[in-house]
Every structure is written in structure tokens, then in C-alpha cells.
Amino acid sequence: MPISASSTYQRRRREFRKHFFPQAQPAEWRDWQWQLRNRIRDADALGRIFTLTDDERAAIARRQGALPLGMTPYYASLIDPADPADPIRKTMIPQLAEFEVAPGEMTDPLGEDPRRPVPGIVHTYPDKVLFLVTDHCATYCRYCTRSRVVGSGELVPSRRAWAQGLDYIRATPQIRDVLLSGGDPLTLSDQRLNELLTELRAIEHVEFLRIGTKIPAVLPQRITPALCRMLKRHHPLFFSIHFTHPAELTPESARACERLADAGIPLGSQTVLLKGVNDDPETMKQLMLGLLRIRVKPYYLHQCDAVSGSSHFRTSIQQGEAILRHLHGHTTGYAVPTYMLDAPGGGGKVPLTPNYVVGQQGQVLHVRNHEGVDFHYHLPPPDESGRPLPLRDEHAAARAHPRMNP
Numbered sequence: 098m099p100i101s102a103s104s105t106y107q108r109r110r111r112e113f114r115k116h117f118f119p120q121a122q123p124a125e126w127r128d129w130q131w132q133l134r135n136r137i138r139d140a141d142a143l144g145r146i147f148t149l150t151d152d153e154r155a156a157i158a159r160r161q162g163a164l165p166l167g168m169t170p171y172y173a174s175l176i177d178p179a180d181p182a183d184p185i186r187k188t189m190i191p192q193l194a195e196f197e198v199a200p201g202e203m204t205d206p207l208g209e210d211p212r213r214p215v216p217g218i219v220h221t222y223p224d225k226v227l228f229l230v231t232d233h234c235a236t237y238c239r240y241c242t243r244s245r246v247v248g249s250g251e252l253v254p255s256r257r258a259w260a261q262g263l264d265y266i267r268a269t270p271q272i273r274d275v276l277l278s279g280g281d282p283l284t285l286s287d288q289r290l291n292e293l294l295t296e297l298r299a300i301e302h303v304e305f306l307r308i309g310t311k312i313p314a315v316l317p318q319r320i321t322p323a324l325c326r327m328l329k330r331h332h333p334l335f336f337s338i339h340f341t342h343p344a345e346l347t348p349e350s351a352r353a354c355e356r357l358a359d360a361g362i363p364l365g366s367q368t369v370l371l372k373g374v375n376d377d378p379e380t381m382k383q384l385m386l387g388l389l390r391i392r393v394k395p396y397y398l399h400q401c402d403a404v405s406g407s408s409h410f411r412t413s414i415q416q417g418e419a420i421l422r423h424l425h426g427h428t429t430g431y432a433v434p435t436y437m438l439d440a441p442g443g444g445g446k447v448p449l450t451p452n453y454v455v456g457q458q459g460q461v462l463h464v465r466n467h468e469g470v471d472f473h474y475h476l477p478p479p480d481e482s483g484r485p486l487p488l489r490d491e492h493a494a495a496r497a498h499p500r501m502n503p
């Protein structure tokens with residue numbers, strides 16, 4: 098049984114609604130528009146629900162023009178309001194550490210901006226593009242790689258901006274794979290999303306469509322039968338769903354994924370490895386197995402990008418490897434994601450396996466991408482919390498025999 102379906106979680110969530118949204122009818126709570134309208138967006142609303150720490154209070158007061166605050170009431174109901182160490186809370190409520198910039202951190206860690214031929218398109222790989230169709234999200238993650246653009250008004254979902262993106266794709270025949278992202282494409286209405294997918298489907302060389310979204314985890318009410326009926330007209334269409342913690346595996350998110358899967362949409366998950374949130378091997382295993390139960394195939398486990406102010410979220414590579422070792426061979430192969438690093442500066446995704454990892458000197462990890470080009474990722478400063486490192490260093494062999502590397 099998913100943890101969050103356990104009676105403690107269910108009780109907590111019922112109490113949350115009664116206590117903090119007593120006027121909400123059950124039908125309103127189930128309505129995604131109501132959830133969006135009633136988002137928790139400022140210090141007052143947060144303070145009404147959560148017992149804020151001094152650090153959180155100071156961080157909320159200090160943030161200006163930065164990544165917006167926002168949480169659906171549904172997602173907030175998954176958090177224990179009195180526990181400052183609640184894993185989901187850490188991803189949603191700002192901390193002062195967000196303002197500290199560690200070595201190697203950047204506002205655009207993936208070097209996307211120089212690879213944007215038009216504002217809405219990121220073209221890093223030969224045959225696939227990211228199409229950033231909106232800068233809105235239902236909730237804003239503190240570790241967001243694209244915090245420089247989300248919620249900033251830079252990628253407003255205008256027909257003119259989309260037309261530029263569509264023109265670029267039409268004029269670039271090598272693009273066979275388009276991944277809609279942002280922001281979160283599912284914050285768009287059914288009608289506008291349908292327009293966009295229809296335009297993309299009309300382009301002969303576009304074979305494969307994907308939507309990258311966090312909505313099934315944070316606003317599962319959005320996955321309505323009408324949305325699914327519309328989506329299934331645009332196959333082959335895949336979903337990459339951002340899941341973070343087993344507490345997200347609720348009856349609501351399970352129903353959302355079931356509806357999408359029933360519409361014939363293959364579902365994959367993308368999870369960012371986050372310190373103190375999901376970096377414990379057993380927590381990650383529960384998430385991966387829980388995802389399989391709701392018909393989502395774990396796709397990528399991402400090393401957290403070195404975005405400015407992320408060092409309190411980032412872990413060592415050894416921690417990620419320990420998690421993979423806890424999964425591989427110990428459970429269903431389908432539950433094992435690929436552990437990925439997005440090479441800083443635009444090298445693309447690099448699997449964190451000995452074929453691609455050249456070595457590590459101090460806090461600098463050296464990787465080689467699919468084109469044989471080298472990149473360096475600055476690991477977060479060493480952990481003072483004294484978290485024990487795993488016993489085995491699988492990269493030691495690769496370092497000792499450099500010729501084993503490509």
C-alpha cells in the first residue's frame with residue numbers, strides 16, 4: 098500500500114481541509130481551477146497553515162523578484178504543518194540557504210539560454226527539442242533548474258511566442274521529438290493545449306511528442322476525463338512526470354495516472370535526488386515501487402542541477418550510487434531509473450555510470466558526454482551533518498584504469 102494511503106496520511110489530509118479550508122465544498126476541493134485559485138502564495142497564507150521557523154520566515158521576507166511561492170491546497174495537505182523537517186515542505190518553503198551561492202552554481206546551469214534559437218525552444222540534441230510553452234506552474238519547487246524563467250513572465254503562453262516555436266520546428270526537419278515543458282504545460286486549458294498539440298501533429302517530421310509535468314503529483318484534479326479524451330487524439334504521446342516523494346502517492350495521484358495510462362499514454366517519472374527529501378535508499382525504493390503500482394515507469398533519477406542556491410538540496414554522487422545499488426538486483430528491474438547528470442553548461446544528459454564518469458577531484462566531478470566532450474560539475478560543499486558515505490566507490494576502478502573510459 099502506498100504510504101500516503103495509510104490511515105495517518107488520510108486522516109492528516111482530511112483534517113487539513115476541515116481546518117484550513119473549512120468553507121470548501123468537497124466538489125470545490127476536487128476542482129482543479131479551485132485548487133489553482135486558492136493557492137498558498139505569500140507569507141500570511143503560509144503562516145496561517147505552517148508553524149514557520151525563523152529561518153523560513155526570514156527567507157520568505159527576503160525573497161523579492163525571485164522564484165515565486167506557490168502551493169496548491171491539495172499539495173500543502175500532504176505536508177505535516179508542525180514538522181520543519183517534513184520532506185515535501187523543504188521543497189516548497191524557502192530557506193535562507195536559497196540565497197547562498199556555492200562554487201560552480203549558476204542561474205542557467207544547463208546552459209540553455211545560448212541554445213534557444215527562439216525564446217521558447219531549447220535545441221541541445223540533434224533530433225529533439227524542448228518547447229517551453231508557459232512559465233506557469235501549479236506549485237513552485239525551490240530547487241527548480243529553470244527558476245530564472247518560471248513565473249517570471251518571460252515565457253507567457255502567447256500565441257505569438259508559440260508561433261515562433263512552431264515555425265522553428267517546421268523549418269528544422271531533423272527534429273523528430275518534441276518535449277513540451279516550461280513551466281508546466283498542463284496549467285494550460287484543454288483547448289489551448291489541444292491547439293498546440295494539433296499544430297505539432299500537423300508537422301510531418303515530428304514523430305514523437307512528450308509532455309513534462311508535475312501536475313499529477315501536485316494537482317491531480319487537473320487530470321480529468323475530458324483532458325484524457327483530448328490527449329489520446331495526439332498519439333504517440335508520452336508523459337514524463339516529476340515525482341519527488343512517496344507521500345505524493347495518494348489515491349488522487351493514483352487515479353490521475355490511471356486515467357492517463359487508460360488513455361494509452363506511456364508514463365515515465367523524473368525524480369530529482371534531494372538531500373533530506375528523498376536521498377535515503379529506502380525512501381527512494383518506496384517511491385519507485387509505488388510508481389510502478391500506479392503504472393508509472395521510473396525513467397530518470399536526476400542529480401540535482403547546480404542552480405544558484407541549491408547546495409542545501411544537493412548530494413554526493415556516492416549517495417545516488419548507493420540508492421541505485423539498493424534498487425538494482427534487489428527488486429523489479431522496471432523500478433530502476435537511470436541516474437543522470439545534466440552536464441553543466443549544455444553538454445546534455447550524462448548517465449552517472451563508469452562509461453561516462455571520468456573521475457572526481459575534491460568536489461569537482463569530471464564527466465564525458467555522448468559527443469566525447471568533457472564537463473565539470475561542482476559537488477556541494479562537504480556535508481557537515483556527517484551522513485555516512487556508502488562503503489564502496491564504484492568509480493575507483495574507472496579512475497585507476499583511465500583507458501577503460503571512452
Ligand SMILES: *Cc1c(COP(=O)(O)O)cnc(C)c1O
Nearest residue numbers: 219220221222225226227276446
Ligand atoms: C532532457 C532534455 C531532452 C529530453 O531528453 P531525453 O533523454 O530524451 O529524455 C531534450 N532536450 C533537452 C534540452 C533536454 O534537457
Ligand code: SF4
Nearest residue numbers: 234237238241280311
Ligand atoms: S514544476 Fe518543474 S518547472 Fe515548475 S517549479 Fe517545479 S521544477 Fe520548476
